[in-house]
Amino acid sequence: MRALFIGGVVDNSEMDLDGNQPPVHYPENSGSGRPRYRLHQVGQRDDGSIAYAVYGAPDLADQEVERVADERGYARRFEAIPTIATH
Template sequence: MRALFVGGVIDNNEVDMDGTEPPRHYPPETGSGQSRYRLHAVGRRDGVVLCAVYGAPGLERAQVLRVSDERGHARRFDTVLEEVD
């Protein structure tokens, strides 16, 4: 799956991730108490996660999803993004 980032120091970057489900935060476990990117949405096809959209700390979900839409993340992966609680 592909992790897509909105905001912060790695804005508009992508990372390949292993596994079947994306972690709630990226990086998954730092142990440093440092703020991490939060998962906001996933794109699935046939039950398989193709992409995960992460937002920088402090960004509202609406802003993350708006920017993701402007960048065409769902279209690139031919999926519909589902918000994650």
């Protein structure tokens, strides 16, 4: 699955994530005490697999992350259905 980042120092960056479920925060265990990127949206394919996970910077509002993800067309690009991540 692909991790996509919105806001902060890694805005518009991507990376591959291992596993079947994306972590709620990225990085999972920073140990630095700094706020981490939080999972906002998951794109699921028709077969149930997760195509992508959208992470937002800690200072961004949920609505802004959703707006940018839609503007960047992640769902269309990965041919997946976007859903809001629940924590």
